[in-house]
Amino acid sequence: MNNLKLAWRNLWRNRRRTLITSASIFFAVFFALLMRSLQLGSYDHMYKNAIESYTGYLQVQHKDFWDEKIVDNTFPYEPELEQQILKDANVEAAIPRFESFALASNGPQTKGVLVMGVDPEKEKYLSGVLDRMVKYHLSPEAIKKIKLDAGIPDKVKELLSLFENSAYTNAGRLQLDLGISDQEAPGLMPDIERYCRFDNGRIQMGEPGVWVGHKLSQYLKLGRGDTIVLISQGYHGSTAAGKYEIKGIVKLPLPDIDNKIIYLPLDICQTLFNADGNLTSLALAVKDNRDKAISGTLERIQGLIPGDQKVMEWREMNDVMVSQMEADNKSGMIMLGILYLVIAFGVFGTVLMLTAERRREFGVLVAIGMQKKKLASIMTLEMFLIGLLGILAGALVASVLILYGVDHPLIFKGEMAKMFEDYGFEPKMAFWPIDTYYIWQMVIVGIMVLIAIGYPLRKIFRLKVVNALKA
Amino acid sequence: MDMIWKTAWLNVWRNKVRSLVVIVSVSIGIFGGVFAVAVMNGAIEQRVDAALNDEIAHIHVNDPAFRDNYDIKLLVPHPQQVLGTVRETPGVESLTSRILLTGMANTAAKSAGVQILGIDPPEEKEVLQLYKTTIPGTGDFFGEDSRHYLAYIGHELAKELNIVRFQIDQEVLDSLAAKGVPGEVLKKLSPFSGQRFKSEKSFKKEVKAVLSIKEQHAFGAVIRGEAWTFRARSKMTLTFLDREGMQTGAVFRIAGIYDIKNSMYEMSQVLVKKEDLAELAGIGRNDYHQLIIRLDDLESTEEVSATLRAHLPGLEVLNWKELQPDLAMMTEMVQKFYAIFMVIILAALAFGIVNTMLMVVLERTKELGMLTAIGMNKKRVFNMIMLESVFLSLVGGVAGMIISQIVIGATARKGINFASYAEGLEAMGYPAHIYPAISTSFFITVTVLIILTGVLSSIYPALKALKLDPAEALRTE
């Protein structure tokens, strides 16, 4: 106890020195926590967007479906089962889907297409097909009207021909393409939007009709109100064939999908494939998407479903993305390692200088009879206290920043941002809230401090009083 | 003035520990900053690397309506002329032409819908590196001369069509024994001897059923490796519609299997020789559907695309950002992430150096007090301290540059790679490599910045030191 009191008093004896030393530790912890929070948060957000925009984290499927994605490998949609699944603590929603391939024809032309039978309300939790509805179309008529409007500058009019026939799901992208800045937007956009507003139809369960990708509609030269024919192989080898009215146009950001996508209401799609009541997958939206939560949910749901179905996890369904995640994680580790290197030397350097500065002091103490052991233990306690001070202060300030950051992520503005909106992504850099990584970072810095203490201790034990007094 | 220089210099050498601390701080700072930037560049490159180097290259040129439905009739008009124009465009490193058809691939047991790419193998190698991913022993990417039609397919397709099979027989068991798989495990596997598995899935399922979890983790990967079989030059038919709309096709022999860990690509893309495909489909020898272009420098993508568009008005010119907008977008987002990480690292650097400098000067309080007490001009004291900082920062700077160069040089060639942990039978395969890279201008910028930080950060403590009352300073312990 005596030693502790001595140590404490020593700290405040030379405040500047104490502050500088603990500052180096403070910065170490602060930056380590900040970086880690941003790493975890940003990558999580980025991949979350990708996963949630299509496959979702978990899907219930027929056990053979993933290996052979044919209509015969569908499973019946049981409302009671769905109720049970929805009762699970981590499940937010269950999104039923029927996906397959078909030939689409407008008469002379046929093209292979992706058919997606969806429940548009439930899709809000995932791909948000309703957000994909075209809102604006730069049709030749619309362009004519815009050109006639004297209030619109020439530079915009010149760009119109480049984007003839383009379709837009949001005004932001339209604004971007036409080169209109954010300042000019409020004055110009309302009129432009009015001229090229697209009258789209709604998807509704029970109503026959299809929604066609914009590029596909352009290729087949079919628009709203036209008829499209779909032919495929249905359940148990039967022929799937149907004629539908095109009720609306959607736009998907990936051109390779936009030129072959057709949405139908789920029940209409099931009937087309002679598989009424069946699904190709039941995607689950979860509340907590961390690994442990997901695997727990997977196990629980697996226990609820019959033996001929299984639960697929997002990693199995997104192999390319998973390998990319691995790579990102590794490079993130390297960056973190570099940070550690930098902050470690910050701490060591400071402690080194501290030791040098106090050499004479040590010499005097030993000369007047203090045992080296005692000096060492006081020194250790001092460093321990400084370390504690620095770590706690660093964690505290970092926490304030991180807590603020969780609600106010770093938002990217500008051109890139508008392109992201097309994908339904939020271009932001998110913070990961206080979590277990805190402990790790503090422990690592703590270890750095412990190692750093070794230097002054060594110096004490090898101290030659005569030399020290001369310092 | 002269004396100040001399004194400063001597001071530097007088207290080795102190000088070393500053030098090391600065050089670590430079190394940290430079290496971080290099890793950042490497990681971003690696992101796009696979897609661009193996699959799509940088720019595609084709008929404007071609990609809508891959209509065989939409060949590029004036093919030779277009080739010439593209070749002469600055920034273009290499190019190759392709024929594309959609069709069916069939083997005795299975069938699959595929996209057939008719390529020119030597040209293709200049533009894409897919051929490097050939599974050893499966073929030579059209290297061998053959009177048969040859096809180069993806690993996933090979498994799907049962061209690649999983099989356990005595030979396999013997090889496993030679590789150190223990007897009990081999005993569990021997009931399968002589058996050919229906698919990879059933192989995994049946083997997993007889082995314990521990055994799976320890030996799964090697069992899978030995059970993997492929008969060289297996037969596969490709059927497609020719130019007249008539169904045609032929038997192809497998001339290699590629593995790029992109199952979608592997399942659908089948490569054959352009001349073979042209012959079967009734297309002229010099005609093609698409030009695939590789650029000298990824950064010049936008520029070269614009040039090509201007020179090829009737054709569609798409660069990789337009072909795979999600890839481009994710990459840009990640670039922004890294920029912020860099800011954090540089901030930590700066604070670290400032901190160290503060401590360094603090240590000299007594000494400086002494100097002032004996009458040294405060301005001179200040200059002396600054000069020392400059010396030390410069030395640290040079040391830092050397260390950085060495480390980057070493890792840039071999790449940084962590062994990806294998999950027994589910082993993912090749781990991701990161190749750090930094441009000279960046390198110099970072170095200069850090040196400046070292110098500037000593200003405050130096000023502080001057304000000291000499008497008090002398009393300091």
Added chain:
Amino acid sequence: MKTKHSFPAFILLSVISCSMTGQELSPKEIIRIADEKFNGEKTSTSIMAMTIVRPTWERTIEFKNWTSGKEYALTLITAPARDKGQTFLKRQNEMWNWNPTISRLIKLPPSMMSQGWMGSDYTNDDILKESSVLNDYTHELVGEEEMEGRLCYKIKLVAREDAAVIWGHQIRWIDKKDFLFLKSELYDEDGYLVRTETGSEIKRMDDRLIPTRIELVPAEEEGQMTIIEMKEMKFNEAIQESFFSQQNMKRVR
């Protein structure tokens, strides 16, 4: 052409091979005769039922079929109700489909056949009959066995190097009396059995004997097969080429 018999005897016998009673036929000749019986008629008109058997379900489709040589074929589905009225037309290498429910005629690309015709085990290749048992294989007589109470030639066909077939080899049993294909085993290049086709219920149809029940069994799938039953068959009725047309697809009953 391989034969175990002496050369001069072969020459003599090949002359009288058309009498179809020759014991000393070359294996290639045997195949040729059987193939012609099966495929070589000028035209055929038939009513058939195809049952698709799977581990968890079973489905039967009934249809009328008209063929002319190997080049032309027209199929009209008569049952079940869901598929009734659909017609398929094969003209050389093209395949067309008419669907009355949606009143559309479309040309079928190769990819539509990936799962077998109407979900059966008959593949695109079977339908378009691209390969020739005669020209794409070498033939060897490997024995004699009894099938369906009839003595049969057992012939091994090995695919030629350059032939456009994906089978490694086949073994066929052809009955000595009427030259009917009673059983075929199809093997891949590694020598594993992939498919077995057996003919049974030999009955008289029109002017000849044919197996009226054919079972197609994939070897590596459990509980899976396709069964064709021929209810009626007439040969060499006069059918105009115009019968095999797109217009007729919509009219035929």
